[in-house]
Amino acid sequence: MVERELDVPIVLPEEDGVECAQLLLDVLHQHNGVHVAQIDFSGGVLHLHYDPNLLEPDEVEGIVDDLGIRLGARMRHCTLALGGVSGASRCGNCALNLERELYAIPGVHKVSANPAARVVGVHYQEAEALASVERRITEMGYEVTDRRTEAQLPFWKRNIGLVWAGLTLLFLILGILAERLVPIPAFPQLYVVFFVVAYLTGGHDGAREALRDLRHGALNVDFLMIASAIGAAAIGEWAEGATLLFLFSLSGALEEFAMDRTRNAIESLTALRPTEATVRLGGQERRVPIEAVRPGDVVVVRPGEQVTVDGVVVRGQTSVDQAAITGESIPVSKGLGDEVFAGTMNQEGAVDVRCSKEAKDSTLAKVIDLVAEAQSERAPTQRLIDRFAHPYAVGVLVTVTLVLLVGVFLLERPFMDVFYRAITLLVVASPCALVISTPASILSAIAAGARNGVLFKGGVHLENAATIDTVAFDKTGTLTTGRPELLDIVVFDSLSETEFLRLVASAERRSEHPIARALVRAAQTRDLALVEPEHFQSMPGQGVRATVEGRRLLVGNERLLLGQSDGNGGRPLPPEVAALQAEGKTVIFVSDDHHSARLLGVLAVADMVRPIAAQAVRELRSIGVKNIVMLTGDHRLVADRIAGELGIDQVHADLLPVGKVQVVKDYLDQGVRPAMVGDGVNDAPALALATVGIAMGAAGTDVALETADVVLMSDDLSKLPFALRLSRRSRRIIAQNMAFALGMMVFLALATLSVGIPLPLGVVGHEGSTLIVVLNGLRLLRTK
Numbered sequence: 001m002v003e004r005e006l007d008v009p010i011v012l013p014e015e016d017g018v019e020c021a022q023l024l025l026d027v028l029h030q031h032n033g034v035h036v037a038q039i040d041f042s043g044g045v046l047h048l049h050y051d052p053n054l055l056e057p058d059e060v061e062g063i064v065d066d067l068g069i070r071l072g073a074r075m076r077h078c079t080l081a082l083g084g085v086s087g088a089s090r091c092g093n094c095a096l097n098l099e100r101e102l103y104a105i106p107g108v109h110k111v112s113a114n115p116a117a118r119v120v121g122v123h124y125q126e127a128e129a130l131a132s133v134e135r136r137i138t139e140m141g142y143e144v145t146d147r148r149t150e151a152q153l154p155f156w157k158r159n160i161g162l163v164w165a166g167l168t169l170l171f172l173i174l175g176i177l178a179e180r181l182v183p184i185p186a187f188p189q190l191y192v193v194f195f196v197v198a199y200l201t202g203g204h205d206g207a208r209e210a211l212r213d214l215r216h217g218a219l220n221v222d223f224l225m226i227a228s229a230i231g232a233a234a235i236g237e238w239a240e241g242a243t244l245l246f247l248f249s250l251s252g253a254l255e256e257f258a259m260d261r262t263r264n265a266i267e268s269l270t271a272l273r274p275t276e277a278t279v280r281l282g283g284q285e286r287r288v289p290i291e292a293v294r295p296g297d298v299v300v301v302r303p304g305e306q307v308t309v310d311g312v313v314v315r316g317q318t319s320v321d322q323a324a325i326t327g328e329s330i331p332v333s334k335g336l337g338d339e340v341f342a343g344t345m346n347q348e349g350a351v352d353v354r355c356s357k358e359a360k361d362s363t364l365a366k367v368i369d370l371v372a373e374a375q376s377e378r379a380p381t382q383r384l385i386d387r388f389a390h391p392y393a394v395g396v397l398v399t400v401t402l403v404l405l406v407g408v409f410l411l412e413r414p415f416m417d418v419f420y421r422a423i424t425l426l427v428v429a430s431p432c433a434l435v436i437s438t439p440a441s442i443l444s445a446i447a448a449g450a451r452n453g454v455l456f457k458g459g460v461h462l463e464n465a466a467t468i469d470t471v472a473f474d475k476t477g478t479l480t481t482g483r484p485e486l487l488d489i490v491v492f493d494s495l496s497e498t499e500f501l502r503l504v505a506s507a508e509r510r511s512e513h514p515i516a517r518a519l520v521r522a523a524q525t526r527d528l529a530l531v532e533p534e535h536f537q538s539m540p541g542q543g544v545r546a547t548v549e550g551r552r553l554l555v556g557n558e559r560l561l562l563g564q565s566d567g568n569g570g571r572p573l574p575p576e577v578a579a580l581q582a583e584g585k586t587v588i589f590v591s592d593d594h595h596s597a598r599l600l601g602v603l604a605v606a607d608m609v610r611p612i613a614a615q616a617v618r619e620l621r622s623i624g625v626k627n628i629v630m631l632t633g634d635h636r637l638v639a640d641r642i643a644g645e646l647g648i649d650q651v652h653a654d655l656l657p658v659g660k661v662q663v664v665k666d667y668l669d670q671g672v673r674p675a676m677v678g679d680g681v682n683d684a685p686a687l688a689l690a691t692v693g694i695a696m697g698a699a700g701t702d703v704a705l706e707t708a709d710v711v712l713m714s715d716d717l718s719k720l721p722f723a724l725r726l727s728r729r730s731r732r733i734i735a736q737n738m739a740f741a742l743g744m745m746v747f748l749a750l751a752t753l754s755v756g757i758p759l760p761l762g763v764v765g766h767e768g769s770t771l772i773v774v775l776n777g778l779r780l781l782r783t784k
């Protein structure tokens with residue numbers, strides 16, 4: 001069991017600080033990945049002992065955020081592109097070594113190294129830690145490179161492996177010519193020179209990898225290959241050894257070439273990053289570098305141009321192709337007040353956009369970071385294989401030694417024969433195909449997802465998503481559009497209706513809950529002047545508490561009203577309430593925040609069910625999800641009506657966020673593997689706890705991007721079955737790959753031991769299967 005410690009500086013709300021803290025601890029204690037969670041109230045620190053494989057520092061931050069607690073400082077993370085890795089397929093140990101070494105650096109909280117993807121992801125708290133990480137990586141013989149500049153390198157530099165393989169072939173042919181066909185009498189040993197050169201061009205990369213791991217006391221596949229080649233030379237079979245190294249370097253280069261196609265997913269996103277924007281400044285338009293655009297600046301976007309910033313349309317009308325972010329290429333119409341995203345393509349209209357985020361914080365930038373980070377996370381299957389790489393290599397060496405001893409001393413075969421077989425065995429028993437089988441598939445799947453607006457935040461989540469048997473939906477914003485309409489206002493106080501709405505909307509101004517937004521929108525369409533609340537506190541899953549113009553108000557559900565000691569002065573609820581609820585409307589209660597919370601009035605809102613939701617539910621069933629559930633903090637009547645409409649099996653209504661967590665926890669305890677689907681507005685704790693947490697409509701909401709395991713960028717629910725299908729297909733392809741790789745290895749090894757096969761054939765079989773496995777993984781890129 002791995003355990004890491006983490007200190008998160010937090011700022012508890014003044015009021016209810018203790019309850020909030022208790023809630024946070026409750027939620028964290030429910031999580032399997034949390035071993036110890038404590039809060040030091042005097043220092044304002046959340047102290048955690050946790051398993052980094054089960055819980056991410058990001059998730060902790062998301063949970064903290066969602067419970068209305070502010071973070072003192074955020075964990076930072078960074079994905080570094082790794083250079084100086086060759087033949088990733090052969091390098092299981094380097095991931096383990098890198099991770100171990102980097103973990104040891106103080107201030108580093110999480111490291112995930114994936115040499116197959118050429119990336120290392122680091123979570124850290126102080127900037128110095130990152131510098132140390134980079135230094136350590138260089139010391140270990142790798143380079144920290146910049147992906148963007150790498151993509152711009154000329155073809156031969158990017159594919160330097162192919163060049164080396166070509167040179168190796170050249171000198172191999174020269175060597176064979178000089179040895180067998182046209183010996184030069186004046187220099188009969190010339191062929192050895194050619195072969196030595198071929199050994200150098202074909203073997204230097206492998207030798208470097210072998211040495212690197214050897215220094216950490218680990219044997220890898222490169223080592224086996226180099227050893228075989230040297231063995232071949234030792235028995236005078238230079239040509240065989242050089243052929244071996246040629247095939248080895250060629251297939252390595254071809255694998256690289258194929259793997260690049262998956263890695264390119266990020267480069268193509270990176271290429272979408274705008275570099276300049278046209279800013280409107282005092283009647284003038286000026287081109288400025290994108291970094292110089294500040295939130296609040298107004299940016300001009302002309303027809304056919306790329307949208308350069310995240311922001312809100314303040315003038316004009318257009319439609320935008322948001323495929324870069326959401327994977328949905330049907331243009332979305334955008335008018336006044338609509339949100340647009342950097343990197344998307346403006347169509348026919350010209351618009352002015354008020355920038356809301358700096359370039360480095362744009363949704364596109366986040367997506368790029370996420371995909372890069374996802375690629376750095378090795379999937380559990382890959383971890384397992386990596387862990388066995390070393391003992392396996394030792395096992396192979398022992399077996400080969402045994403074969404040698406038995407062959408020479410027991411069976412009394414000629415030494416050369418036995419030695420040749422032993423070397424062939426070394427080669428065919430190398431688990432290259434097995435090592436690359438998983439990353440090739442996972443990286444392709446992650447890339448395919450990203451293209452369709454589905455971000456898997458790592459191979460783990462892809463593998464987990466394939467095993468889901470229950471899908472729990474949050475209601476508001478997920479099954480419904482999350483844009484409720486205000487339908488009724490009933491005031492029980494002497495206030496006028498508009499005055500009442502103005503107070504309530506002002507109280508809700510700081511809340512990001514869809515209901516709050518609906519109330520604010522309704523007030524704005526009535527041209528009511530909202531005021532800033534003097535005090536504001538969000539009560540997740542219940543409502544808000546705010547002071548507006550000296551009035552202390554509670555706005556929220558029945559629980560919030562009745563939760564006050566002696567809610568509504570002990571009076572029964574007015575009959576209007578039941579009538580509204582019977583119509584399936586969500587009733588919002590507004591009361592005085594005093595001891596006998598007096599009901600001032602109620603508002604009724606209703607939210608439309610997403611048109612595609614029923615179909616998504618059906619599709620989920622058809623791909624084998626057994627149980628479909630709805631979790632909501634809303635009233636049972638509303639919940640039941642919607643569940644009935646969609647064909648959902650089971651409803652849990654009137655839940656608090658902790659209640660949602662509890663439901664998820666109960667499923668986990670029963671051995672069910674639930675996915676939780678939410679919009680990321682106060683369902684982060686449940687998302688974090690579920691086997692797979694899926695956030696939808698994430699373009700624009702940061703918490704969802706942080707806490708979820710899988711992110712659907714658009715709010716198109718049909719991406720959910722797609723995501724599950726993609727993960728199931730990946731699992732199938734990984735299984736095929738592993739079966740094929742293992743089968744081929746066993747077959748070749750048995751053939752070598754029994755009938756004996758020529759070494760080059762062994763190499764072709766071995767490398768061929770590696771390439772086939774990579775290509776099979778690439779099929780995932782084309783999942784529809």
Ligand code: ADP
Nearest residue numbers: 475476511513516541542543556557632633634
């Ligand atoms: P859901 O589970 O449907 O997504 P939430 O857990 O976010 O809903 O909220 C549950 C209930 O709490 C809502 O139905 C609403 O009655 C009330 N509520 C939550 N936040 C607010 C708010 N900002 N203003 C008014 N009511 C709220």
Ligand code: MG
Nearest residue numbers: 474476477681
């Ligand atoms: Mg919700």
